[in-house]
Amino acid sequence: MSLSTAGAIALRSLGVVSGQISVTSRNIAGAGVAGVNAKYAKIAPGDGGVVLLGVERATDVALFRNLLSANAHQESSTIVADALTRIDKTLNLSDSENSRSPASLISKLKSALQAFSATPQNETGAQLTIGAAQNLVSSLHDATLAVQQERRTADAGIAAAVADINGLLAKFGTVNAEIVYGAATGADVTDALDKRDGLLAELSKKIGVSAVSRPNNDMVLYTDSGVTLFETTPRKLAFQETATLAPGVNGSAVYIDGVQVTGAGAPLALRSGAILGMTQLRDDIMPQYQSQLDEIARGLVVAFAESDQSGGGGPDLPGLFTYPGATQAPTATLIPGLAGQILVNATVDPSQGGDATLLRDGGASGDPAYVYNPSHAPGYADHLIALIDASTKTLGFDPAAGLGNTASLETFSAASNGWVAAQRQQADSATTYYDAVVSQTTQALSNATGVNLDDQMSQMLALENSYQASAKLLEAVNSMFDSLFAAIR
Structure with missing residues (x-):
């Protein structure tokens, strides 16, 4: 894998993780608010890594x-x-x-x-x-x-x-x-x-x-x-x-x-x-x-x-x-x-x-x-x-x-x-x-589609770790480029 490809992957990863962090932050802000469904970032494999396709929400049509x-x-x-x-x-x-x-x-x-x-x-x-x-x-x-x-x-x-x-x-x-x-x-x-x-x-x-x-x-x-x-x-x-x-x-x-x-x-x-x-x-x-x-x-x-x-x-x-x-x-x-x-x-x-x-x-x-x-x-x-x-x-x-x-x-x-x-x-x-x-259905719907604060906080920690890993990869690629350019000079 070339350095440019590795840099592009790391950069794209940073963008996707940033999007996921934004969605998770919205979920944390909406925790405990009636009528707020959990949101999640929809990602898919793409050329040179993953891509963020958009934001979707948890639903349960039958319960609703x-x-x-x-x-x-x-x-x-x-x-x-x-x-x-x-x-x-x-x-x-x-x-x-x-x-x-x-x-x-x-x-x-x-x-x-x-x-x-x-x-x-x-x-x-x-x-x-x-x-x-x-x-x-x-x-x-x-x-x-x-x-x-x-x-x-x-x-x-x-x-x-x-x-x-x-x-x-x-x-x-x-x-x-x-x-x-x-x-x-x-x-x-x-x-x-x-x-x-x-x-x-x-x-x-x-x-x-x-x-x-x-x-x-x-x-x-x-x-x-x-x-x-x-x-x-x-x-x-x-x-x-x-x-x-x-x-x-x-x-x-x-x-x-x-x-x-x-x-x-x-x-x-x-x-x-x-x-x-x-x-x-x-x-x-x-x-x-x-x-x-x-x-x-x-x-x-x-x-x-x-x-x-x-x-x-x-x-x-x-x-x-x-x-x-x-x-x-x-x-x-x-x-x-x-x-x-x-x-x-x-x-x-x-x-x-x-x-x-x-x-x-x-x-x-x-x-x-x-x-x-x-x-x-x-x-x-x-x-x-x-x-x-x-x-x-x-x-x-x-x-x-x-x-x-x-x-x-x-x-x-x-x-x-x-x-x-x-x-x-x-x-x-x-x-x-x-x-x-009504009580049971509301509870079931909340369990299925609502925001679980503990889950969202755990996910936020995992995303922060992913962000740091991508940032370190990008930093490493940048350091290699600096070394390469110094050798050429």
């Missing part, structure tokens, strides 16, 4: 896809679980002793009626019974407020998520164009690839997404249901927030480039992500629970209604419980929002100027035909005893509430509690599962 999917499912289940937990806390559903659920307060009303019936002449018993009824009404009002607040929060959350996704897709388009151009011109695009992956991970929490790679590291994005999110340019997501989201009022759907992806009739409905979780809350879970509350309220009006005592066959009229505009006891048809409107009849409530003895004697409607105790005998208890049994009588319920067509008020309200508990348990189980999947 699993992480995107797990992120989306974790977010949707967490949103549902958190909302149901808030409902649980509002009504203390899980606290058997201090529960403010309709089922618990119906039981307490029944106990108050039993105590009142034992001493029907006792005014305190009447007031305690009215107080129990007021607590029950307050519970239904609070539950309705909580349910509607969750629906409004979800609707606003969908609007925010849509805006975030449009912003993320715009950023994704900018980075993707940089990557495609850099790949075509041979530039180092590894940092841009990390940035694009970070945008994808953030996007996956908002909406279920799948990615397809094309030449020059170009990428196309689809929803998990197959709707195009990005192809060269981002697709526009559209959503109109509903100003007044009252019981029985449906929220708007989300559209991607004109294609409906949420709500009834969506041809390609989303399967995961924050938008799905919030849509389920707004359109399915909370409306169904509201229907159950409304049916409990309607059942209370029906169960505690007064019947015509004159034999004239008049319709049942509201007794202890009523609602604005009520002229008679309602039929077995859902009245949206009734749980937020139900009232203790003012005519029997002393705090509203009423007479509590009407609870014992009947006639809350003001019609004498509906009086059970015309003589107003203080020891009369038959009507109170009948009211005690009111919660156990079989009533008709609207199947839209999802708890069957017939049941007693006690059974129906208990089933509603069970339904909420089951929904929450299902969401909690899904959240726990996907939390574990």
Whole structure:
């Protein structure tokens, strides 16, 4: 080997090792930074040594896809679980002793009626019974407020998520164009690839997404249901927030480039992500629970209604419980929002100027035909005893509430509690599962593609030794040339 060849090899080696040191320094700087993949210098044999072909990064496509999917499912289940937990806390559903659920307060009303019936002449018993009824009404009002607040929060959350996704897709388009151009011109695009992956991970929490790679590291994005999110340019997501989201009022759907992806009739409905979780809350879970509350309220009006005592066959009229505009006891048809409107009849409530003895004697409607105790005998208890049994009588319920067509008020309200508990348990189980999947996948992906500081420091020492060896070789060649030139002179 000639001295010139040896010098050229040493010089080229210095260049390659310098490039490797630069890449290793980048890795060390990025150690512990989320979303930074390990980089490595790609080298290959060449004429007279090795050549540096470029910089590449560690990747694991399968793990990254699993992480995107797990992120989306974790977010949707967490949103549902958190909302149901808030409902649980509002009504203390899980606290058997201090529960403010309709089922618990119906039981307490029944106990108050039993105590009142034992001493029907006792005014305190009447007031305690009215107080129990007021607590029950307050519970239904609070539950309705909580349910509607969750629906409004979800609707606003969908609007925010849509805006975030449009912003993320715009950023994704900018980075993707940089990557495609850099790949075509041979530039180092590894940092841009990390940035694009970070945008994808953030996007996956908002909406279920799948990615397809094309030449020059170009990428196309689809929803998990197959709707195009990005192809060269981002697709526009559209959503109109509903100003007044009252019981029985449906929220708007989300559209991607004109294609409906949420709500009834969506041809390609989303399967995961924050938008799905919030849509389920707004359109399915909370409306169904509201229907159950409304049916409990309607059942209370029906169960505690007064019947015509004159034999004239008049319709049942509201007794202890009523609602604005009520002229008679309602039929077995859902009245949206009734749980937020139900009232203790003012005519029997002393705090509203009423007479509590009407609870014992009947006639809350003001019609004498509906009086059970015309003589107003203080020891009369038959009507109170009948009211005690009111919660156990079989009533008709609207199947839209999802708890069957017939049941007693006690059974129906208990089933509603069970339904909420089951929904929450299902969401909690899904959240726990996907939390574990996200954690394990993130760790596996970090092990496969992340920066290991110990490895990088060891590699840096090896590269420094290689650099010193190449430098010594170059120094030796230079010394030989000096000796040769001196001999010639």
